[in-house]
Amino acid sequence: MIDALISGKLIRDTETKISSKGNAYCNFLLSVSIGEELPVIVSGIAFSESAERISRLKKGDALTVTGALKPSTWNDKSTGEEKHGLSVTVSSCLSTYDVAKRHPAK
Numbered sequence: 616m617i618d619a620l621i622s623g624k625l626i627r628d629t630e631t632k633i634s635s636k637g638n639a640y641c642n643f644l645l646s647v648s649i650g651e652e653l654p655v656i657v658s659g660i661a662f663s664e665s666a667e668r669i670s671r672l673k674k675g676d677a678l679t680v681t682g683a684l685k686p687s688t689w690n691d692k693s694t695g696e697e698k699h700g701l702s703v704t705v706s707s708c709l710s711t712y713d714v715a716k717r718h719p720a721k
Contacts, residue, residue: 619684661705
């Protein structure tokens with residue numbers, strides 16, 4: 616596991632779900648620019664306050680998260696091909712919504 620600071624844009628609306636124990640969590644996908652190459656897609660999951668804050672965001676919104684980053688592997692449903700990616704479990708987050716809330720327009 617790697618401690619990471621990741622900034623990107625949401626590539627779809629966030630998904631909020633309720634666990635079997637009744638706790639809310641939020642799933643999201645971030646497109647992270649790495650220079651001139653194609654962006655890296657990072658899947659994420661957030662719990663408690665971070666989940667609540669991220670769940671307010673929509674596709675295209677900027678988001679910065681810190682958390683535990685780890686490589687992930689899955690099989691593509693249509694081709695069966697093995698795919699590789701990154702996933703982050705959020706410990707803290709910041710969005711433009713949070714910044715505007717802290718520094719309202721005058």
